[in-house]
Amino acid sequence: MDPNNDIVTGKSKNGNSSYRWEHQHVILLLDTYPKFQYRFRKKVERTDKIWKDFAEAMRKNSFHEATAERCATKWKYMKERYQEISLKSVDRVEGKQVWTYYEKMHSIVGSEATVTLDHVQEVGSCGGVKVKHTSNDSKPNKRQRTRVTNSESLDRLIDLEKGREDMDLKIIESLQFHKENSSIRTQAIVNVSKSFELLSNAIASKLNTSGGFENTQSLVRKL
The missing domain is CATH 1.20.5 (Single alpha-helices involved in coiled-coils or other helix-helix interfaces)
Incomplete structure (x- = not known):
C-alpha cells in the first residue's frame, strides 16, 4: 500500500465505499488534530459535535470532501496503525521507515498513548490494550x-x-x-x-x- 494514498478499509455507516485520502489531506488531518486535542481530552462535549467542528475546519483549509464521519474514521485508523507499529518498533526512526506518518503521529499521541511497550501483553481486536503486571508491581496486603x-x-x-x-x-x-x-x-x-x-x-x-x-x-x- 502506498503510504501517500492511505485508504481507510471498510465502509462507512451510510454504505458508501471507502474514501481514499490523499497525502496532503492526511497531513492536514494531523495538523488539525492538535487544535482539537484538548476538547477530546476534556470529555465534556459530545464527540460527534467535536468531529463536526473538526471537519468544518478541514473544509476551510481546502479539503472540501471532509466530513465528521470521514475524519473520525480516518483518525481511528491512524491511531490503530500507530499502536500496531509501536508494538513492533523500538524507536521513532524505525517506525518512520515502516510508516510515513509514524513520526508525526508520535509527536501528537506519543505522550498520551495507551500503549506502554514495556508492559503490554497483547492488543485486542478493537485496539484495546491488556497490561501485564510484574512481580515488582505487587503490593503487600x-x-x-x-x-x-x-x-x-x-x-x-x-x-x-x-x-x-x-x-x-x-x-x-x-x-x-x-x-x-x-x-x-x-x-x-x-x-x-x-x-x-x-x-x-x-x-x-x-x-x-x-x-x-x-x-x-x-x-x-x-x-
Missing part, C-alpha cells in the same frame, strides 16, 4: 503493611522513652550539682558569720575589762 507500621512505631516509642530517661538523669545530676554548690556556699557564709560574731564578742569583752583600747588593739593584731 493490608495486614503486612500494618505490622510494619506497628513495628516502626514501637521502635520510635522505645527511642523516645530512652531519650526521655537520659534527659531526666541529666536534669537530676544538674540539680544535685547546684544543690551541693549551694550547700557549700551556705556553709561558708555561716562560718564567716560565726567568725565575725566571735570577733565581735571578744572585742566587746575586752572593752569591758581594764585593758581598754590598748588591749583591744593588741587582740585585733593577734586575730
